Amino acid sequence: MHSYFAVYYFFALVYMHNNFIFAQVNVHKMEDLLLHSEKLIHETSLGFRRYLYDHINWSNRLIGVKGARGTGKTTLLLQYLKTVDLPISQKAYLTLDDIYFSGNSLLESGKTFYQMGGKLLVLDEVHKYPTWAQEIKNLYDRYPDLKIIFTGSSIVDIAKQEGDLSRRALMYELKGLSYREYLFFKKGYIFPSIPLETLIDPKNSIRNLLDKDFKPLAYFQEYLKTGYYPYEVEDPRGFYQRLKQQLRLIVEYDMAELKGFDIRHAKKMLQLLFVVAQQVPFKPNIIKLAEKTGIHRNSINNYLYYLEEARILSLLQSSGTSTALLQKPEKVYLENSNLLYALSEELPSLGAVREIFFNNQLGIMHHLSFPKKGDFLVNGKYLFEIGGKNKSSKQITDSTQAWVVKDDIEYPIGKSIPLWLFGFLY
Numbered sequence: 149m150h151s152y153f154a155v156y157y158f159f160a161l162v163y164m165h166n167n168f169i170f171a172q173v174n175v176h177k178m179e180d181l182l183l184h185s186e187k188l189i190h191e192t193s194l195g196f197r198r199y200l201y202d203h204i205n206w207s208n209r210l211i212g213v214k215g216a217r218g219t220g221k222t223t224l225l226l227q228y229l230k231t232v233d234l235p236i237s238q239k240a241y242l243t244l245d246d247i248y249f250s251g252n253s254l255l256e257s258g259k260t261f262y263q264m265g266g267k268l269l270v271l272d273e274v275h276k277y278p279t280w281a282q283e284i285k286n287l288y289d290r291y292p293d294l295k296i297i298f299t300g301s302s303i304v305d306i307a308k309q310e311g312d313l314s315r316r317a318l319m320y321e322l323k324g325l326s327y328r329e330y331l332f333f334k335k336g337y338i339f340p341s342i343p344l345e346t347l348i349d350p351k352n353s354i355r356n357l358l359d360k361d362f363k364p365l366a367y368f369q370e371y372l373k374t375g376y377y378p379y380e381v382e383d384p385r386g387f388y389q390r391l392k393q394q395l396r397l398i399v400e401y402d403m404a405e406l407k408g409f410d411i412r413h414a415k416k417m418l419q420l421l422f423v424v425a426q427q428v429p430f431k432p433n434i435i436k437l438a439e440k441t442g443i444h445r446n447s448i449n450n451y452l453y454y455l456e457e458a459r460i461l462s463l464l465q466s467s468g469t470s471t472a473l474l475q476k477p478e479k480v481y482l483e484n485s486n487l488l489y490a491l492s493e494e495l496p497s498l499g500a501v502r503e504i505f506f507n508n509q510l511g512i513m514h515h516l517s518f519p520k521k522g523d524f525l526v527n528g529k530y531l532f533e534i535g536g537k538n539k540s541s542k543q544i545t546d547s548t549q550a551w552v553v554k555d556d557i558e559y560p561i562g563k564s565i566p567l568w569l570f571g572f573l574y
Contacts (some may be wrong), residue, residue, distance in 0.1 A: 151160050171539040177248055178260050185241040192226040196333050199341065199574040200224065200322050206232075208318045211297045212290050214304050216459040216483075217323035217394050217402075218377045221299040224322060225270045228297070236341045238265055243272040244280065271298040275405055281309030302459040310436055320548050324376035324484055327368065327571020333378065335367060342572045344514060347565065348530065348551060354560055354569065364558050368568045372501055376486040376508075388490040395421070395487075398458050409454050416443050420451055421460060426489035429481045429503050449476055459483050462507055465487060467517040467525045478518040484508045502534050502555050502567055509570045522550065534567070 198220055204211065206228065215221050222243075229239050240261055244254065252456045254277055261269055269287075274280040284296060302321065306314045331337040339358060346352050358364070367375075374380045380387045397417045399421070400414045409417075423428055424432075432452065436444035453474055455461040463477035482488050485504045488496045503523060510516055519525040522544045531550040533543055537557050541564075544550035555567045 163558065175264075177252065178257060178264075181242055181246070181248060181257075182237075182240055182261075182264075186236055187238075188226055189229050189236065190386045192223065192230050194227055195232060196329075197227055198224050198322060199326065199329060200239045200320060201227065204320055204458045205318060209295050210284075210302065210313075210317045212304075212306060212317045212319045213322055214299070214302050214319065216302045216324070218379050218391075219322050219324050220378045221322050222272055223378070225272070225297055225299060229268070229270055234267055239268040239270075239271065240266060244277040245273045249277055252322065253283065254280065255286055258287040258291075258294070258296075260281070262294050262434060266294065268295045270307045271296065273300070275304050275402065281306070281313045285313050285316065285559075294546045297309075301398070301405065303398075303457050305405075305407075305457075311477055323574075324486075325371075325378060326510075326512075326574050327371050327375070327568060328574070330375040330571075331370045331405060332368065334375070334381065335364065339572065341574050344510075344526070344530075344573060346564055347569060347573070350560070350562070360478060364566065364568050365556065368571075371571070372485045373489045374486060376484045391486065391490045395491075397462060398460065400556060403454060403458060406454055406457060408450065408480050413443075414443055417451060417454070420448075421455060424452075424455075424461065424480060425482060425488065426493060427480075428488065429479050429500055429507075431478060432476060432480050434476065449474055452477065452480065456483075460487065462504075462511060464507065464518045464524075465515060467519055473521060481507050498536065498555065499534075502553075505567065506532070506534055506553060506570055512574060521547070542572070 155393070195437060200213070201224060209547050211286070213224065226241060229241055232239060242257070270309045271284070274284070276549060287294060288296060288361050306317060306319055327332060328339055328341060331339065342354070342357065347354070353416050374384065374387050377388070377391065383390065396418065399417050400411070403409050403414065403417070404411045420437065420443060423437065423440050434445050434448045437443070437448050443451060450465060451459060460483055462481040464479040464482050465475065466478045481504050482491070485501050485508070488501060488504055506524065507516060510524070514526050515528065516530070517525045519531055522531045524534070525556065526532065529549055531544050531547050532553050533539065533541065533550070534553045535555070537554050538553055541552045544552070550563070552564045553567050553570070554564050557566045558563065559566060
């Protein structure tokens with residue numbers, strides 16, 4: 149009997165010793181991560197902040213920011229970490245695609261950070277960690293004075309995650325740069341955003357809101373081609389190559405998050421994207437798309453919606469159509485004009501570029517649908533026709549709430565509004 153207890157006691161000591169060593173190793177690795185976090189926070193510039201920064205309720209204890217790759221989620225949260233009034237030892241940035249998390253749990257790491265006095269934990273790329281939702285929920289529930297902010301791809305649907313995180317987290321989505329933001333980020337121009345109602349009201353003088361020497365068309369084409377993603381400044385020459393690589397990563401890796409999408413079909417998805425990119429904007433012909441891609445026609449509609457979830461496509465439904473059902477869209481667009489220039493085999497048509505830009509900039513804060521007349525119906529009441537500077541209003545003359553959006557004009561004239569101005573909405 150005594151020998152049994154001696155053996156039991158021996159193994160218990162070994163177990164405790166090993167776990168103590170493991171815990172020490174964890175703390176050591178954790179300290180390395182925190183040193184890296186401190187370095188990143190210190191190096192982060194506060195000179196330019198994205199539109200979303202001022203829209204987030206930072207007082208909430210659990211905040212999620214999702215968005216497409218390359219839109220600036222990481223920088224946004226590092227800026228918050230830098231400005232928040234906490235000692236550097238009490239705030240940290242951790243990215244879950246770090247190799248550290250292949251052998252260490254998020255829950256235990258969060259616990260260690262909290263025990264070290266941590267108050268604010270920013271978790272980047274959470275979709276790279278399989279059980280992120282459950283473990284974030286556990287951290288939230290166990291440590292009431294720990295604030296957590298996390299980022300994920302645009303595909304992340306928090307409502308479908310385990311752990312019922314959706315009732316706890318305040319979710320936001322970060323889009324690419326608006327034309328207004330681009331002018332500040334790349335050229336140093338600082339302008340206020342202009343709400344849609346102000347923009348369409350003829351009583352308001354847009355000229356008075358802008359510098360008198362500002363030439364609004366001077367950088368507009370540049371923005372349409374390469375201005376939507378902030379990382380363009382790092383390598384302008386390699387921008388399109390990087391953008392194509394980004395699309396491949398989204399389809400081949402990020403889309404694994406989508407329920408119903410078999411990642412083994414990624415090659416067909418890329419083929420569909422390429423075919424669509426040569427035709428946008430267009431009303432999809434399901435049979436022809438199936439023939440060109442080898443995707444079963446019953447699956448084409450789902451694939452289009454998957455690409456929209458990934459913020460690669462934008463699908464426009466007819467006005468009055470329910471968005472609850474995955475119906476065939478009335479019109480298909482690429483999500484932004486930079487994608488069009490990157491994927492088109494030939495120089496894109498100006499008409500396609502204009503419509504994609506308008507759809508992208510308006511769609512971020514407003515509801516768009518396809519009307520019986522004109523090109524876009526906004527919020528169910530504002531009708532817009534898109535074209536060049538010689539575009540007439542004959543298609544929408546019978547509507548009092550209608551405007552012609554013209555490329556190549558500098559300022560509003562009557563019922564004509566310049567296209568670039570819709571890049572000042574956010």
